[in-house]
């Protein structure tokens with residue numbers, strides 16, 4: 001199976017390393033022999049029919065600043081969509097930045113894959129937040145597989161478990177903590193009595209938050225996950241405009257203290273119920289959603305049986321790379337071919 005990867009950052013490199021490390025197991029256990037035929041970053045690409053190795057990509061990136069530095073295989077272009085359309089890949093992995101305000105580029109990348117008969121895996125949330133119903137429809141129309149399990153919960157298989165729960169029962173509501181950065185901030189504000197700005201600075205210094213933390217603290221990142229769950233688990237054709245969003249930017253410490261006096265912790269909760277929302281809510285101390293630090297947690301309410309809560313790390317390069325691997329195997333099993 002020939003693979004083209006868009007992006008060469010934390011997730012893409014972890015995935016490429018994992019692919020190489022598991023090469024023989026994948027062949028022995030699944031009959032799958034993956035070959036990396038293209039990788040692009042923000043300034044160029046490396047393309048090779050014979051396959052690219054993790055070592056040559058890493059060396060080129062380190063010495064030239066771009067994967068286009070791979071000797072004899074470099075392409076100086078920023079047009080990933082054109083490369084995708086023209087390459088001889090079976091599957092495209094979209095692992096470029098989730099640019100929520102400008103999702104057009106990643107949407108074009110996925111469209112280029114679908115229109116040219118390539119399956120796709122996206123860890124990039126932007127195209128799903130902006131146009132998930134249309135993306136699902138286009139993949140189906142072109143008869144290709146589309147997976148995105150790394151977009152919610154990192155390596156925790158939230159989407160797969162939620163979909164599984166929905167079989168044979170009805171998921172009536174989903175509530176959860178979908179953003180580790182904001183959970184870390186609220187947890188620290190409570191446990192150490194610190195104010196918002198102090199904890200945000202610590203979160204940035206520790207690498208939990210981006211230098212521009214807007215998508216996290218304004219609730220946009222959590223809202224994208226609400227959209228993905230609404231579409232995938234509850235079959236509701238939503239986009240980010242359908243989610244009522246309130247973040248935690250500048251949240252006064254008194255809100256946390258007042259909640260504690262009532263026996264609650266304040267959490268940024270994403271909810272898929274009658275409506276779709278993200279907002280700070282009080283959660284009883286000891287509730288399954290009362291998770292510490294940067295953990296994510298998600299409670300599925302089922303019509304016939306009782307609630308199920310899943311807790312795990314919501315991000316991380318290797319964790320997210322394992323979800324891409326699961327998606328890859330899933331697609332391999334669905335198409336049932338041998339490479």
Ligand SMILES: NC(=O)c1ccc[n+]([C@@H]2O[C@H](COP(=O)([O-])OP(=O)(O)OC[C@H]3O[C@@H](n4cnc5c(N)ncnc54)[C@H](OP(=O)(O)O)[C@@H]3O)[C@@H](O)[C@H]2O)c1
Nearest residue numbers: 007008009010011041042095096097098123124315316320
């Ligand atoms: N990190 C996580 O834990 C995690 C978890 C779940 C989902 N995700 C999602 O996974 C995606 C990748 O995350 P990451 O942490 O790996 O990001 P990252 O480390 O910032 O890497 C992003 C990569 O994309 C490349 N890129 C930027 N603009 C591009 C363009 N126009 N065309 C092609 N490539 C482009 C960058 O190129 P340069 O190398 O030239 O800068 C870089 O190689 C994001 O959408 C993120 O939201 C990440």
